[in-house]
Amino acid sequence: MIQEPVTVSTGQVGSVLIVDDHPLYGDALGAALRNEYPGCRIETAQSLRAALKALDDGFRPDLVMFDLKLPDVRGISGFLSLRERMPDLPILVISSLTSTDVVHALMDKGAAGFLPKDACSDVLRKVVGSIVAGERYVPTAYQKAEDTLPSEGAGTGTKLDELTPQQQKIMRLICSGKANKQIAYELCLAEATVKAHITALLRRLGVQNRTQAAMMMESSLAAGQTTDPDALAFLTH
Template sequence: MTSLMLCDDHPLILRGLADLIATDTDIDIVATCGSGQQAIDAILEHMPDVAVLDISMPERDGIDVLKEVARKQWPVRVVILTGCITDEQVIQVIAAGAYGIVLKESSAASLVDCLRHVVEGRRWLPSSIVQPAISRASAAARRISPFELLTRREKEVARLIADGLSNKEAAARLAMSEGTVKIHLHSIYSKLGVDNRTAVAILFTRDQLQ
């Protein structure tokens, strides 16, 4: 059973989300709250497996809560649910380690699918949101390497993959399980907008040459 916390400052949306997710018997909603500070308090009390956070909330916004989770290294997978999100926020959210981004205009099924991916340790970062944000930010300011969106571990995995190591070899080099390497690789694919290790190697090599 997966424990879940929901946080949104609109009571009707919060109730609707709770009713929607309650139909999934594999998810237990342990807390609902309406502000960023309440989210922090609920995380400390329940330490849920997954937390769904709205970006715009009183006291502390969703990105601030996400950064606090990353800073404290709490074992909570954060999904950002928002009505709108700027390019800068997309980059901040991914860099801070969010497991998912879902727009409120998406279908109810999208949120459920996202949660199922996150529960399995996979990320839900739609390329339709991520890639345009990176492209526009790159054009507006300095060149932003998509590799900047990777966590330290993901960068290590990407480097070894680019060197031609297999998942098993990379796992041995990094002292982790082969399954963990596969999870990191899936996240790398999602963030870079590719679907195979050859593309990762090409992008990594190109990035190092620039």
């Protein structure tokens, strides 16, 4: 749990749009905000499309609280779409995706702040007030150091670029949530062949499973570490 001190802000929160596909978590966020800001209008959306529709229908919240993993979008592309639609709207990203590279990419692209989903409610309420008052917030653990040492993920872009063309195609389908049978169908391969390719690409990337491979892809793309066109499609589609 994040337990670092946060200065209490005088920023007032009149309305918030919560974009998260888990209703229980969204309800918990709303309850925490109403407790801190009585009368605050809370609107929820469980997809990027629903969030954009709420904005198109005229809702102008003081703040958007945005999860990166939604049914209709993955990675930071959803954040970028929302940012492009409403460039002056502060967006606090709250996500279980806690790669430092992704956090840095979000802040560089104009996010008002980032909180991991395990942040305590007290920190959440105070950070929201600070952001509405015009401040930006990133937990200390995710801030850029003045003297940057090589990160644990350094070189992951090179690893991804070294995948064979077939492995890159399979990697894209893994990132889009396809099962082995679906990948085999789309690429006209035997399922056993797909499994062999996945085993080989996991070994080449130095990861244990498909989820870790997808996370490596997302972190590498957010940090701009790969120029492979197939890989770049992951964050842009």
